[in-house]
Amino acid sequence: MTISIAHLGPTGTYSEQAAVIYVNWLTKNTVIETILCPYPSISQSLHAVAKGQAHLAVVPVENSIEGSVTMTLDTVWQLDGLRIQLALVLPIVHNLISCATSLDNIQTVYSHPQALAQCQVWLERFLPRVQIIANNSTTEALERLEQEPTTATIASSRAAQLYNLPILTSGINDYPENFTRFWVISQGIPDAKYQISELTYSHTSLAFSVPANIPGALVKPLQIFAELGINLSRIESRPTKRSLGEYLFFIDVEADANETQMQSALAELTNHTEILRILGTYNVLPASVL
Numbered sequence: 001m002t003i004s005i006a007h008l009g010p011t012g013t014y015s016e017q018a019a020v021i022y023v024n025w026l027t028k029n030t031v032i033e034t035i036l037c038p039y040p041s042i043s044q045s046l047h048a049v050a051k052g053q054a055h056l057a058v059v060p061v062e063n064s065i066e067g068s069v070t071m072t073l074d075t076v077w078q079l080d081g082l083r084i085q086l087a088l089v090l091p092i093v094h095n096l097i098s099c100a101t102s103l104d105n106i107q108t109v110y111s112h113p114q115a116l117a118q119c120q121v122w123l124e125r126f127l128p129r130v131q132i133i134a135n136n137s138t139t140e141a142l143e144r145l146e147q148e149p150t151t152a153t154i155a156s157s158r159a160a161q162l163y164n165l166p167i168l169t170s171g172i173n174d175y176p177e178n179f180t181r182f183w184v185i186s187q188g189i190p191d192a193k194y195q196i197s198e199l200t201y202s203h204t205s206l207a208f209s210v211p212a213n214i215p216g217a218l219v220k221p222l223q224i225f226a227e228l229g230i231n232l233s234r235i236e237s238r239p240t241k242r243s244l245g246e247y248l249f250f251i252d253v254e255a256d257a258n259e260t261q262m263q264s265a266l267a268e269l270t271n272h273t274e275i276l277r278i279l280g281t282y283n284v285l286p287a288s289v290l
C-alpha cells in the first residue's frame, strides 16, 4: 500500500523534515510505502487531506518559543473530520542562509513568520536595518538567493544542503532550546496502521466553543478534568471569527480518550460546550526515533 503525505513545501521545510522522520518510522515498523507531497501552505496541506487528495498531512502545531501555529489550529477547526494520529517533536535550529560574503551586505531577510519570530532578538541585534519579509515557508525564497546576493533566508541546515547554499551564520534562534511539535493528521477515524501500537494513548486533543460569554463559561469545562484528576498539558484560545471577544478553546489532555474516566469527562463536557470536537487520541513519537 502506498500513501501520500502532504506537508508545507517547497522541499527543505521543517515540516518536510518532520514528515521524513515519520516516513522512516513507518518504513521500519510497517509495510506502508509513502510519497511526500509538498503544498504551498499549511492550510492547503490540511485541505488536501480533507478533500482526499492526500492520506495524511504533517503540520506544525506549536513551538516552544513562539507558541501556537494559528493556521494549523484554525484550519483543523474549520475542516471538521480531521483526526490526529500521532505527534512528534522536532528540535529547531535556524540558520541565516545567504550568498552574501558578510552580514553588512544583507538588505532583505525572508522566512516563515514563526521562524522570523523565533529569531527576532538576533535580527534586531545583528541586522537592525534590513527589510524583513514574511512568506509561506522557510524555503520559499531559497531559489532566489543565488541571483540576489543581498538577500538572506532563515531556514534549516538541511535546506541549505538541499539547495546547495552557504550558511552565513548558524544557530540564530533566540533560545537554544527551540522545539516544534507536529501532528500527523488524517481524515476520519483513528487508524492503527498510522499509529504507534501501544495499549493506550498518552494524549487527547479537544477543541470546543462555549455556549455563551458568561461568567464561568470556561471554568465549567476545565473543572470536569480537575475533578477527575486528569491533567491538561495545554490550553489555547482562538477567536471564533463570529464576533470580537468570542473564543474557541483547544486543550490537550494527558489521557487516552477510550479510558472510562475520559469517557465520563467527554460525556460531561458536552453539557458545557456548544460544539465539541475530539481532534484525536494518540501517542508521541519517542525522541529516540528522531
Ligand SMILES: O=C(O)C(=O)C[C@]1(C(=O)O)C=C[C@@H](O)C=C1
Residues within 6 Å of the ligand: 008, 012, 013, 014, 015, 016, 060, 063, 069, 092, 112, 114, 115, 136, 137, 138, 139, 180
Ligand atoms: O516553514 C517551515 O519550514 C515550516 O515547516 C513551518 C514552521 C512553523 O510553522 O512553525 C515549522 C517549524 C518552525 O517552527 C518554523 C516554521
